[in-house]
Amino acid sequence: MTTSYEYDVLVMGAGLAGMRAALAAHEAGARVAIMTKVHPVRSHSNAAQGGINAAMMDRGDDWEEHAFETVKGSDYLADQDAVEILAQEAGREILTLEHMGVIFNRNEEGRLGTRRFGGQKRARTFFVSDFTGQAMLHVLFEQLMKARVPVFEEWFVTSLVKDTDGRCAGLIGFEIRTGQFALVKAKAVIIASGGLGRVFEPSTNALICTGDGMAIAYRAGAPLMDMEMVQYHPTTLKEKGLLITEAARGESAYLLNCDGERFMKRYAPNMMELASRDVVSRAEQTEINEGRGVDGCVLLDCRHLGRRLIHERLRQISEEVHSFAGIDLTKEPIPIQPGMHYQMGGIKTDVDGRCWDVHGAWAGVPGLFAAGETACLSLHGGNRLGANSLLDTVVFGRRAGRCAADYAREVPTPHVPDSTVGMEQQAISALLSRHANRDSIAAIRQEMGVAMHSHLGVFRDQEGMMTAKGTLEALRDRYSRVSVQDKGRVFNTSLIRALELGFMLDCAETIVYSALLRRESRGAHFRTDYLHRDDVEWLKHILLYRQPDGSSRVEYLPVRLTRWEPKVRIY
Amino acid sequence: MLTTFRIRRFNPETSPSMPYFQEYQLNMDRADTVLDALMHIRDTLDESLTLRCSCRGAICGSCGMRINGHAALACKTKVQAMVSERGVVQVEPMNNMPVIKDLVTDMAGFWDKVRQVQPWLQPAGPEPEGEYLASSESMNHLTGVMGCIMCGACVSDCAALEVDERFVGPAALAKAYRFVADPRDGAGRSRLLALNEPGGMWDCTRCMECIEVCPKGVGPMDRIMSLRSRGIQANVASTCGSRHAEVFADLIYQKGRLDEPMLAARTFGLRNLSRLLSLLPMIFRAFVRGKVPKSGPLHRAIPGMEKIRRLFQRMEERL
Numbered sequence: 032m033t034t035s036y037e038y039d040v041l042v043m044g045a046g047l048a049g050m051r052a053a054l055a056a057h058e059a060g061a062r063v064a065i066m067t068k069v070h071p072v073r074s075h076s077n078a079a080q081g082g083i084n085a086a087m088m089d090r091g092d093d094w095e096e097h098a099f100e101t102v103k104g105s106d107y108l109a110d111q112d113a114v115e116i117l118a119q120e121a122g123r124e125i126l127t128l129e130h131m132g133v134i135f136n137r138n139e140e141g142r143l144g145t146r147r148f149g150g151q152k153r154a155r156t157f158f159v160s161d162f163t164g165q166a167m168l169h170v171l172f173e174q175l176m177k178a179r180v181p182v183f184e185e186w187f188v189t190s191l192v193k194d195t196d197g198r199c200a201g202l203i204g205f206e207i208r209t210g211q212f213a214l215v216k217a218k219a220v221i222i223a224s225g226g227l228g229r230v231f232e233p234s235t236n237a238l239i240c241t242g243d244g245m246a247i248a249y250r251a252g253a254p255l256m257d258m259e260m261v262q263y264h265p266t267t268l269k270e271k272g273l274l275i276t277e278a279a280r281g282e283s284a285y286l287l288n289c290d291g292e293r294f295m296k297r298y299a300p301n302m303m304e305l306a307s308r309d310v311v312s313r314a315e316q317t318e319i320n321e322g323r324g325v326d327g328c329v330l331l332d333c334r335h336l337g338r339r340l341i342h343e344r345l346r347q348i349s350e351e352v353h354s355f356a357g358i359d360l361t362k363e364p365i366p367i368q369p370g371m372h373y374q375m376g377g378i379k380t381d382v383d384g385r386c387w388d389v390h391g392a393w394a395g396v397p398g399l400f401a402a403g404e405t406a407c408l409s410l411h412g413g414n415r416l417g418a419n420s421l422l423d424t425v426v427f428g429r430r431a432g433r434c435a436a437d438y439a440r441e442v443p444t445p446h447v448p449d450s451t452v453g454m455e456q457q458a459i460s461a462l463l464s465r466h467a468n469r470d471s472i473a474a475i476r477q478e479m480g481v482a483m484h485s486h487l488g489v490f491r492d493q494e495g496m497m498t499a500k501g502t503l504e505a506l507r508d509r510y511s512r513v514s515v516q517d518k519g520r521v522f523n524t525s526l527i528r529a530l531e532l533g534f535m536l537d538c539a540e541t542i543v544y545s546a547l548l549r550r551e552s553r554g555a556h557f558r559t560d561y562l563h564r565d566d567v568e569w570l571k572h573i574l575l576y577r578q579p580d581g582s583s584r585v586e587y588l589p590v591r592l593t594r595w596e597p598k599v600r601i602y
Numbered sequence: 603m604l605t606t607f608r609i610r611r612f613n614p615e616t617s618p619s620m621p622y623f624q625e626y627q628l629n630m631d632r633a634d635t636v637l638d639a640l641m642h643i644r645d646t647l648d649e650s651l652t653l654r655c656s657c658r659g660a661i662c663g664s665c666g667m668r669i670n671g672h673a674a675l676a677c678k679t680k681v682q683a684m685v686s687e688r689g690v691v692q693v694e695p696m697n698n699m700p701v702i703k704d705l706v707t708d709m710a711g712f713w714d715k716v717r718q719v720q721p722w723l724q725p726a727g728p729e730p731e732g733e734y735l736a737s738s739e740s741m742n743h744l745t746g747v748m749g750c751i752m753c754g755a756c757v758s759d760c761a762a763l764e765v766d767e768r769f770v771g772p773a774a775l776a777k778a779y780r781f782v783a784d785p786r787d788g789a790g791r792s793r794l795l796a797l798n799e800p801g802g803m804w805d806c807t808r809c810m811e812c813i814e815v816c817p818k819g820v821g822p823m824d825r826i827m828s829l830r831s832r833g834i835q836a837n838v839a840s841t842c843g844s845r846h847a848e849v850f851a852d853l854i855y856q857k858g859r860l861d862e863p864m865l866a867a868r869t870f871g872l873r874n875l876s877r878l879l880s881l882l883p884m885i886f887r888a889f890v891r892g893k894v895p896k897s898g899p900l901h902r903a904i905p906g907m908e909k910i911r912r913l914f915q916r917m918e919e920r921l
Contacts, residue, residue: 070713072663072751072752073654073663075657077662089732130723130733131723132722132723134748136738137742139738140735141736141738159748160745162748165661166745169752173721176721176722177722237657270633274659347661347749354660473644477645517649517652519613521613521614521615521703522652522703524644524652525649
């Protein structure tokens with residue numbers, strides 16, 4: 032027995048982008064619902080610590096400067112029309128959040144205060160201590176409760192459904208608690224299910240970040256863009272890879288090597304520790320590789336910041352470092368290393384979240400939208416600036432929600448045969464009935480993560496990436512035979528981890544495939560066999576379409592330049 | 603160190619479906635957390651072990667569970683700090699909520715209660731053009747309670763909820779405080795009136811468990827006490843709870859000591875004879891156990907009352 036629901040707009044994911052999109056669609060009069068595999072406040076947007084960028088014109092800042100720094104940070108791969116919208120709409124969005132109830136830190140005049148962040152000359156990052164993402168996430172959930180938007184809480188989405196015309200028709204998933212499958216029909220679907228961090232091991236990302244949305248869209252025929260662009264954050268805690276906010280450096284913490292030298296002066300003499308993330312991560316990895324590290328790490332020194340500032344502005348990381356590494360950051364420097372953090376690439380969308388191609392037509396699946404880390408506009412290009420991701424989620428979440436509501440008004444209710452759900456259930460039953468072998472989901476997952484980190488990390492080359500490709504092929508084969516030990520229906524996390532692994536393998540393959548194609552170094556994609564950026568050949572995006580046999584078809588898309596010609600990037 | 607994890611398991615699909623304890627032995631490092639252990643068990647020993655977990659860094663609030671009898675986040679709890687002399691750590695699902703499977707509890711009731719306090723900003727007037735102006739202190743003070751990640755630890759170990767499931771509970775009350783104390787919120791009085799009802803802020807028994815177990819230092823009980831004093835200041839209708847607090851203070855002011863018969867009489871009101879009579883069995887039990895003072899039930903003022911009154915004066919000046 033299956034149940035069926037029907038909405039105008041259905042959002043997959045309840046992080047910042049998903050909730051912002053749902054609220055915008057609700058305000059625009061659409062019947063909207065959210066499907067999410069975890070309760071909204073458990074979403075990974077929680078982990079954004081440092082803040083949210085906005086150039087507020089009424090306090091002497093300049094949106095063009097913010098836009099330019101974003102473009103420069105992206106190593107000129109960002110589409111400049113999208114970046115302009117981001118920078119122009121930022122201030123309004125900050126005020127909306129404040130009116131909804133976010134408790135931003137304030138200055139002496141009682142107005143919103145700012146701090147400095149990487150890759151930017153001015154202090155334009157608004158913040159809530161060092162748990163800005165959490166503060167925003169809980170407030171958006173408050174607004175969601177107020178608006179009574181229905182949430183399919185702890186529902187796992189297995190696939191996107193299309194009607195007989197190939198139009199987006201909703202999502203199929205099961206309620207984790209009961210194992211009950213359902214088809215949730217919708218005229219428009221917004222995928223806002225976050226990143227794919229767990230494809231890498233270690234990663235700053237939560238265990239739920241398994242690229243579900245990207246894989247589901249890719250399988251349904253939507254293109255994934257710039258998948259090779261994977262950000263390594265410069266300051267992650269040794270071993271477990273937990274994030275230490277860039278705000279620490281924004282508040283003027285230093286990076287030191289084993290000689291106690293502030294080595295960034297040799298790599299970025301002007302911006303020092305606040306150069307863009309790809310630059311700082313490469314500098315750290317170079318220090319470590321050349322023997323100037325400390326046990327595979329460099330040091331982040333907060334000792335001179337003072338107890339009061341740390342308590343007011345860096346409270347969470349001070350507790351985190353204390354409980355997870357036993358370090359008092361007022362007394363000792365913290366051992367840190369670059370760690371996988373963010374996927375700049377994702378489902379290709381236009382500035383209203385539509386999965387459109389360059390010609391202004393739906394690419395793949397009409398009615399499909401995406402927002403947040405899952406999407407790729409491209410805003411962040413080859414490297415995202417710190418505190419631009421929170422901004423991305425709210426500005427483009429809102430735009431996607433609004434546009435999806437408008438779209439839904441104009442299209443008829445899709446027709447989907449009920450047998451669709453049955454087929455999906457059968458696939459799951461087949462997976463559950465496989466015979467046990469010696470292999471395990473956890474083992475495949477771990478090997479994939481290690482291979483990706485070893486060969487697609489801060490430095491890449493042809494040989495390493497080919498090794499990773501081979502490893503993925505072998506893992507794909509093992510995955511087709513691995514069994515799920517827990518055969519039950521109720522809260523079967525063993526099954527969920529198996530399905531997530533399938534999504535992650537899809538994502539991993541597209542990352543390796545795109546990275547092999549891009550024969551240059553740009554932003555986070557740094558190849559030791561192609562050391563330089565090549566604007567003649569590679570000022571373009573790589574789009575991958577999934578073929579019926581599982582392989583990828585490639586398309587290229589020129590970067591949209593509006594006002595900033597590519598220049599040499601110096602920090 | 604070789605550690606035994608004694609985990610309470612429950613699977614509603616097996617029959618008969620009774621909870622039982624299962625033990626797993628693991629070699630643990632000094633730095634390992636209870637979550638590391640549980641994930642290791644799940645990855646290598648028993649894939650069916652079911653729990654919620656996500657961020658590994660005490661920010662998502664997924665992995666609330668009872669470790670050695672007290673609620674905690676598994677990701678924030680070091681094995682080394684919990685292991686008994688015999689090398690055992692006991693792990694169970696959270697209390698005061700139904701168990702779905704193994705360590706996973708049903709938090710629907712938890713969220714219903716949070717919803718009950720209307721947890722969204724209700725501004726007094728129209729939105730300003732720019733941001734609301736508010737002092738840095740008044741807002742910084744609120745970030746403490748905004749640190750709440752809704753993990754449910756306080757609710758799990760709440761002593762009042764154990765005997766009265768209508769109590770709205772520490773998490774929802776801390777959330778309510780966040781709005782009552784927000785200078786931008788205009789619904790403070792109606793919020794306090796609602797919290798003044800049975801099941802609201804006066805039902806906390808002040809056992810302090812929530813403060814003890816909160817992994818984020820939110821101090822839910824302290825917030826409940828702040829709500830109570832704000833309620834009294836706002837002159838919301840008196841309840842047994844608020845009268846108890848006021849009479850308590852007044853008795854100390856008059857006599858310098860707690861006059862229990864008087865406290866009961868004035869809290870419940872002399873006309874509420876049936877409620878007063880219902881106290882008799884308790885008074886009798888107290889008498890039998892020697893808890894009624896030898897001087898008899900009536901108290902005189904203690905010597906040096908002027909000092910006590912000066913203390914009151916000083917306190918009032920400070921407020």
